[in-house]
Amino acid sequence: MNTSISTSRAVQFAQSFGGPETLELRTVPVPAVGPGQVRVRVTAAGLNPMDWFMTSDADAAARFGLNLPCGFGNDYAGIVDEVGDGIAHLFTVGDRVFGGAFSRSVADHVVVDAPGHIGKGGDIHHTPAELDDRVAATLSIAGCTAAAALAVVNPGPKDTLLIGGAGGGVGVFAVQLARLTGARVIGTGSATSADALRALGAEPVTYGEGLAERVRELSPDGITATLDLHGTNTIAVARELGVPDSRMTTIAAVVEGITPANGASAAPGAIEEIARLAAQGRLRVPIAVSFPVQEIRAAVGRQASRHVHGKVVIDLA
Template sequence: MRAVTYDSYAPDNSRLRYDEVPDPKVGPGQVLIQVRAASVNPVDWKVMAGGLDGLMDTVFPVVPGWDVAGVVVRTGPDTPEFGPGDEVMAYARKDVVQAGTFAEYVAVAAPAVARKPASLDWAQAAGLPLAGLTALRSLDRLGVGPDDVLLVHGAAGGVGSLAVQLGRDRGARVIGTASERNHGFLRELGAEPVSYGDGLTDRVRALAPGGVSTVADFVGGQLETTLAVLADGGRHVSIADPGVSQHGGHWIWVRPDGALLAELAAMADRGALTVEVARTFPLEQTGEAFDASRTGRTRGKLVIVP
């Protein structure tokens, strides 16, 4: 099969190759998915740069990518949950960095897989797993409910835009930080937008004079602002700043979970959740997709379409 690979860590795209690689083996409890779309996440190029070498083992050459939407073509032994022809999606992170989703096929453990919602196209479905599960885990850890004021740092991004929708679905008042060009987008999602940068603390306090009860940081570097606007007894999480744990917060690291992903799919099918796709790329332009992700200015998701 054709796949994108790299054979060593690199801080740029210099080691990326578009190659022929062996087809994946399909073990017990796994499904082989023909990839229709696979979304890009910042973790993909951070892993390529060696950023998670202290946490995860890596076997080169690596096929990057942790998100997938596609069609089941074969199942391994004792995998009754799925069959050939099923349209599915998955957060396909494995214990070892090696066999990812930027390829024509990928083998994924069945417990990580959920059926694709009919309301989302392939690109949207590929953009939902990692970002959606991250947003869901963050809001669950915060215990967000109808009495909360939720501040979302990076609200127009892939994770942030889904967190805004999850927060609104739970009845919370949502304030979201974003550049001014994305304020209309956030209003459409039901959030009150504020511009990030100098003066952010004052702008949030103007909207919530009594402070916010919950904060979800999806960009990093926001701890000072978070603590300044958090009301007494407030809760906060971050996916990008492990230091929050030293200030009463929680560092979020999402887990593959097909059952929770099915809940997100059900939300999409009842019209409570959608996925913004900024741009799609063919497999051989993965490097360009990584460059776009590195800018940190993308609204929604970047998606690879083999």
């Protein structure tokens, strides 16, 4: 048990929800640990689009059950600082760990349930020895979401998979995990993302008007499955190309007849497998840029611009 400190830093919305300009780095009490919980000294926190989407205004925050003052961020990596009663057999002080802490990961300390769930109680997993904390801090939300989406369509060596928004945070994982199944992957993105998509193993195609024709040119034998990781446009194109609804999924929209996916529905063990693949070098997580926590507003602005190829990470060590 660490009793040497009583306060730490946390990025919070103190007065109102909103854009990056409303975020503050505040001094707060170190969170207390209860039975079945672990406190983590955070070294790095990865940003995701959902972080700012669900805190962009009061109405969005209310839909996710968030109230002021409210923390920020979901993905973290760090070192176990304190262990609550009943779980000493699972974690010990000094263990390197990673996971998710719902809307509170960008802080010196987070308390999560053990082993927990990606939802509001948070979750925690042992970090493989070969895995850097910055990379571990990017895995939880995007990795679990990609795994859940792929589980819906279940790709394999005989599939040609069309992934809409393949260059985004979830797409980075989805493309590579799909390729590991032996599937061929065609990924939509901007013209500037083509090289990044090729590096992940996807065949790039520019999104927008005429997408169906461009996909037909790339794959005259057709598309067998589709992930839409941005909205619904790729779903519409896939239907035009004859992909059955049963082999399509979305993560950011609801479409009648399509089974949606989210990180909370990922199969048990999915995130541990993703961490193992990353540690082995079989799954590459590009880190676009890292910021010190004092520059949280600039970091969130960069991430929210959607013009970054790779993950944005906050350093707290």
